[in-house]
Amino acid sequence: MTTITEQKSSATSLLQSAQATMKNATNKLGYPDEMFALLKEPVRMMTVRIPVRMDNGRTQVFTGFRAQHNDAVGPTKGGVRFHPSVSEEEVKSLSLWMSLKCGINNLPYGGGKGGVICDPRQMSFAELERLSRGYVRMISQIVGPTKDIPAPDVYTNSQIMAWMMDEYSRIKEFDSPGFITGKPVVLGGSQGRETATARGVLICIEEAVNVLNKKLEDARVIIQGFGNAGSFIAKFLYDKGAQVVGISDVLGALYDPDGLDISTLNERRDSFGMVTNQFKNTITNEELMEKECDILIPAAIANQITERNAGRIKAKIVVEAANGPTTSKATKILTDNNILLIPDLLASSGGVIVSYFEWVQNNQGYYWSEEEVDHKLHTKMVHSFHKVYETASRYKSDMRTAAYIAGTRKMAEASRFRGWI
Numbered sequence: 080m081t082t083i084t085e086q087k088s089s090a091t092s093l094l095q096s097a098q099a100t101m102k103n104a105t106n107k108l109g110y111p112d113e114m115f116a117l118l119k120e121p122v123r124m125m126t127v128r129i130p131v132r133m134d135n136g137r138t139q140v141f142t143g144f145r146a147q148h149n150d151a152v153g154p155t156k157g158g159v160r161f162h163p164s165v166s167e168e169e170v171k172s173l174s175l176w177m178s179l180k181c182g183i184n185n186l187p188y189g190g191g192k193g194g195v196i197c198d199p200r201q202m203s204f205a206e207l208e209r210l211s212r213g214y215v216r217m218i219s220q221i222v223g224p225t226k227d228i229p230a231p232d233v234y235t236n237s238q239i240m241a242w243m244m245d246e247y248s249r250i251k252e253f254d255s256p257g258f259i260t261g262k263p264v265v266l267g268g269s270q271g272r273e274t275a276t277a278r279g280v281l282i283c284i285e286e287a288v289n290v291l292n293k294k295l296e297d298a299r300v301i302i303q304g305f306g307n308a309g310s311f312i313a314k315f316l317y318d319k320g321a322q323v324v325g326i327s328d329v330l331g332a333l334y335d336p337d338g339l340d341i342s343t344l345n346e347r348r349d350s351f352g353m354v355t356n357q358f359k360n361t362i363t364n365e366e367l368m369e370k371e372c373d374i375l376i377p378a379a380i381a382n383q384i385t386e387r388n389a390g391r392i393k394a395k396i397v398v399e400a401a402n403g404p405t406t407s408k409a410t411k412i413l414t415d416n417n418i419l420l421i422p423d424l425l426a427s428s429g430g431v432i433v434s435y436f437e438w439v440q441n442n443q444g445y446y447w448s449e450e451e452v453d454h455k456l457h458t459k460m461v462h463s464f465h466k467v468y469e470t471a472s473r474y475k476s477d478m479r480t481a482a483y484i485a486g487t488r489k490m491a492e493a494s495r496f497r498g499w500i
């Protein structure tokens with residue numbers, strides 16, 4: 080169990096290492112120091128205090144954040160996280176990464192991100208609804224369909240998006256489906272958004288396996304995290320014939336070198352991505368990361384591959400479905416060990432791509448089939464994979480720096496044309 084001080088210092092180091100990589104990218108692109116000064120922090124950061132009437136009649140005051148990293152390209156976009164370890168520094172880093180994800184995928188957005196310090200697993204449905212609505216009331220001045228568009232992230236889901244959309248629509252007194260994405264389909268959500276992050280990860284894996292001349296059907300895979308991202312990644316890989324030998328959640332991990340039965344695990348997981356509590360023969364998350372496999376997919380939280388365990392990772396490909404799971408020192412160790420690292424900015428961008436499609440459909444009031452959405456996602460992700468892969472070879476950099484280079488260019492140019500730099 081990590082302490083609050085440890086969580087704060089790891090969030091600070093997350094931001095510092097994001098800034099160091101951003102500095103490297105702006106230098107390689109030949110931008111002046113002023114560009115880095117603009118891009119190293121969000122242009123806007125709001126901290127809110129949210130009073131929530133709890134079921135016992137008492138009021139609990141929660142702290143939340145919304146960061147808007149850069150709005151030169153267009154409105155900002157990014158998820159809202161409900162988690163005990165949320166911090167201002169973490170939200171700042173996540174918003175910077177959202178700008179880069181939007182840049183890599185050529186979406187007409189800058190990056191935003193939000194979070195509330197809370198533990199939704201300890202809250203009732205009614206308390207969660209009041210917290211979701213309270214958060215929207217507090218940030219309503221700075222968000223909106225043409226300003227900043229939230230979406231789901233860790234421990235938030237389509238029901239929470241529905242409450243948030245309803246609250247925003249009541250405040251503004253008009254129906255505003257384009258205020259938020261990741262909504263239920265009946266409220267203007269997009270077909271394919273629920274599975275989009277996992278589909279994006281799958282597409283990256285298929286491209287990576289191709290460039291390495293390997294076969295997906297022969298691959299043994301370990302996935303850390305069994306929530307929205309992890310559970311669908313497991314399903315898609317299992318359906319493609321890969322052997323999923325390990326999965327985990329916050330409490331522990333399951334490992335079987337002969338392969339796990341993913342359909343059964345998916346039937347038994349709860350809405351918080353918890354399943355290992357139903358088994359006796361569990362191992363720890365730390366042990367799981369070092370087990371034999373070909374592809375390792377961190378799909379939970381940040382700072383899971385560090386200088387402490389990177390040298391013992393057995394996988395040949397590491398695919399970051401989570402945001403920030405690998406530290407900079409660990410990135411260097413993996414790259415030096417000839418492990419292909421597909422960075423979060425690329426691998427986890429399927430979610431925001433389909434969120435963009437959802438917003439487009441809301442704006443035009445005309446909705447696409449799941450096949451159309453998946454096809455459009457596939458086209459974009461394949462293009463982005465090769466963009467980052469080729470940038471790495473052109474700049475002789477690791478894949479993470481390449482993703483920063485590919486993601487920075489559009490917002491830097493937009494900031495320049497606006498006369499900010």
Ligand SMILES: NC(=O)C1=CN([C@@H]2O[C@H](COP(=O)(O)OP(=O)(O)OC[C@H]3O[C@@H](n4cnc5c(N)ncnc54)[C@H](O)[C@@H]3O)[C@@H](O)[C@H]2O)C=CC1
Nearest residue numbers: 233234304305306307308328329352378379401402427430
């Ligand atoms: N949902 C989405 O559309 C997107 C999610 N992501 C990233 O993917 C990651 C997972 O997100 P979701 O699947 O949406 O979240 P989720 O809330 O659906 O699932 C989270 C999973 O991580 C596990 N977990 C939580 N704390 C953990 C810890 N300390 N150690 C190990 N496991 C832990 C939970 O038990 C659960 O299985 C996050 O880093 C998120 O930012 C990135 C892009 C889009």
Ligand SMILES: O=C(O)CCC(=O)C(=O)O
Nearest residue numbers: 157158230232430431434
């Ligand atoms: O779907 C979105 O708009 C944002 C998803 C997100 O928060 C992320 O990619 O980290």
